[in-house]
Amino acid sequence: MxxxxxxxxxxxxxxxxxxxxxxxxxxxxxxxxxxxxxxxxxxxxxxxxxxxxxxxxxxxxxxxxxxxxxxxxxxxxxxxxxxxxxxxxxxxxxxxxxxxxxxxxxxxxxxxxxxxxxxxxxxxxxxxxxxxxxxxxxxxxxxxxxxxxxxxxxxxxxxxxxxxxxxxxxxxxxxxAKTNSNTSANSNSGNKPAASQSASLVTVHLILLGDTKDASIGESVKSDLAKMRSLFQNTMSVNKNIKFNIKEISGDQLVSTNVQNTVKSLTVGANDAIILYYSGHGSNPQGSNSEFPTAAMIKSSYKLENMGNLISNLKPRLAVVIGDLCNSVPRTRTALPEEPLFRSAPAQHDPARVAEFLIKAKGKIVSTSSSYDEYSYSLGNNGAFTNSFIDAMTSAINSHSNMPATWDAVLKQSYKEAYNKTKNIVNKPGTKGQNGFYRGSLVYN
Known part of the structure; x- marks a missing residue:
């Protein structure tokens, strides 16, 4: 050549x-x-x-x-x-x-x-x-x-x-790290784990919902689900007092009855947490009596606030619903130019900061990525809000972070970052960008 x-x-x-x-x-x-x-x-x-x-x-x-x-x-x-x-x-x-x-x-x-x-x-x-x-x-x-x-x-x-x-x-x-060859043998030796170890274990049920089959945003949703799974399963697992039970409903299985049956089948303890995340299309037509959008599913739909009621009915310590979807008349989640391809990961993840979010927080909140009559946007291959949320949460659990380790701080930072990424895009008449919000309250033990 x-x-x-x-x-x-x-x-x-x-x-x-x-x-x-x-x-x-x-x-x-x-x-x-x-x-x-x-x-x-x-x-x-x-x-x-x-x-x-x-x-x-x-x-x-x-x-x-x-x-x-x-x-x-x-x-x-x-x-x-x-x-x-x-x-x-x-x-x-x-x-x-x-x-x-x-x-x-x-x-x-x-x-x-x-x-x-x-x-x-x-x-x-x-x-x-x-x-x-x-x-x-x-x-x-x-x-x-x-x-x-x-x-x-x-x-x-x-x-x-x-x-x-x-x-x-x-x-x-x-x-x-190399596994201890004696671990399996010892596990059957009749020795019971210390009571403090078993008593302190908290289960976080993470329910991931995504419209991955949609021709316009399916690939973006797939990436959203993978990143959210990695955030909890890999990054936040630094706290060994937390056990994650992750379930994903996507593609042809994204039907409201499947969501309800999956959630109702969970075995939830009084100290457990349930986090339900949805990525896909959403709508909130004129005349609606709710400020929250409705998530589009296969031959069905599900209101975001009703998802909050669904998981809180199981009486977990913490119930969180996070939605990345439009909050307007039905419309495809619009794609914007992609972000830079790479971003460095934070230096250290602090188990104590993770505990603030998943062990010490108590209450219920429902969050959506855009306000009433607004669209939500994608940045290349990810939802603008989802990327912002992952960035904010990853930063908040960094041992060197100055951000308060609270859901309020993370969500407000997520809304702010998503808005800054979309602020030059005309949304509803007279406004630009997407403006997320949440309702509910939490206390920290």
Whole structure:
């Protein structure tokens, strides 16, 4: 290939990484060298849109650990079977010299001739910084990268040193660390857990509802559901006194009777929490007697406030309904230009702050993403409110956060951020942007 054509192909590679990769949950470990620095990374591939990456490096004898997020893509223009892991700017979460400032540049892991059936790569693999890919001869002169792929959590636990990529107080460390071979034997030895351990466990029932079959917003809703699941199941699971019971109703199963039956089938204790989240279309026609919208479902509908009554009737300690939907005459949730592809994850998640939301909070609230007669919007492949809520909640449980660890603070920040992202869009006559709100009250024990 001529150098000019090669350069064009490389530039195209940067700009045209658009096709998603379909995969089951996977794990990857890969190492490389750049500018005389040794790097090692561990990637947790939840799905093609949600990849958590930890980068370990040593420079001048100083060990640093950074966290970034990524997405998995294929690029037929480059190679019909190539897959590319795009990794965003990493934020330093640990440094041996305690200098926590700084970040790692965005980069990409390229794997040529990947066979999804055998889960193997027959071509070369290499890592390239995003800002250097177009440099003359950079890719061809880059050393190969050794990549190991795992499909089973047990294989990761036996072959990966979790301490090289995760801090010991993190939930991820506990998830990926080597299992104790004596655990199963001891569990049948007749020893009972301490009473304080069993008594303090709180169950959070997370019900995820989404109109994933809709032609206009289905993909956006899928991403919303995946991100909300990850927020609770992965991020907030740092608090080990919480057990999550997650149920998802989407696609052809999104029928109001299925929602009712699923909720009524829950075994809810007096100290449990129920959080119901809906992403999809909504409406609130003129003359309605409710300020809350009605969620559209398959051949049915369900008022948001009635969902609140449904879950509160089970008498949990905490009942929360969160809706990302229009609150106006029926209309498709409008898509806006996509946000930047990558955002760094926060440094630390504080179990005590998680407890404020899921263990200490008591009461009932119903939240909606837009006010009466307003539309709600999507930002590329996510709801504007959902993205804002995840950002706000993730920030609030950060050990270094200045935000109060309360639902009120998180929801108000979510509404504010969603409005700022949509404030230049004309909504109902005379207004711009979407303005969410909630009703209800909570106390904190």
């Amino acid at each position: 001529k150098m000019q054509n090669y350069k064009i192909a490389v530039i195209a590679l940067i700009t045209l990484l658009s096709a998603q990769v379909s995969l089951a949950q996977q794990y990857m470990r890969f190492s490389w060298k750049d500018l005389n620095m040794d790097y090692s990374a561990f990637a947790y591939l939840i799905d093609s849109e949600h990849v958590i990456v930890r980068i370990n490096s040593t420079q001048n004898g100083v060990l640093k650990l950074a966290e970034a997020t990524g997405k998995l893509r294929v690029h037929p223009g480059y190679s019909p079977k190539a897959r590319v892991l795009e990794i965003g700017i990493g934020e330093v979460i640990y440094s041996k010299d305690n200098k926590m400032s700084g970040s790692f540049p965005a980069f990409r892991l390229f794997q040529e001739n990947y066979d999804p059936v055998t889960n193997k790569v027959s071509g070369r693999s290499y890592v390239a910084q995003a800002t250097k890919i177009a440099q003359k001869g950079y890719i061809s002169g880059h050393p190969d990268t050794k990549v190991q792929i795992y499909t089973k959590l047990s294989d990761v636990q036996q072959n990966i040193n979790a301490g090289a990529y995760f801090l010991k107080e993190e939930a991820y460390y506990k998830q990926f």
